[in-house]
Amino acid sequence: MEIKLTSGLQIGDERVTTLTLRRLTTGDLLDSEMAAEQVRLTPQGHQLIASAAVMSAELYRRSVAKIGDLDGPLSMGQLKSLSLTDYNLLRNAYDALNNSVVEVAEYSAEGR
Secondary structure (H helix, E strand, O other): OEEEEEEEEEEOOEEEEEEEEOOOOHHHHHHHHHHHEEEEEEOOEEEEEEOHHHHHHHHHHHOEEEEOOEEOOOOHHHHHHOOHHHHHHHHHHHHHHHHHHHHHHHHHHHOO
16 A cells, blocks of 8 residues: 655755555564563563553564565654654554454454
8 A cells, every 4th residue: 555645754964755555474573572572670570561652663663565666664763754644644554454354353352
């Protein structure tokens, strides 16, 4: 799925205005979960805590197959540099493309 960005993303000397998204894989989900986990000191001692915000950002950036003519995914820095309008375009396209994949993963986890 290709989306047209409003503000675009500066890559070198070029402003890129197209992103091509792909469906997530199990590997993407697992890698995103691992990237979202951090060891934190809690009243119960050190614990592995997952950040939902980091998980979402990891999934969004990994779903980008191409940035203009360059292969994806987006780096976290590139994702952070998107305008709010472009970020929302990415999120909406991601949701449209991957909702069934995420729903299946959530349904599978509930059955355990």
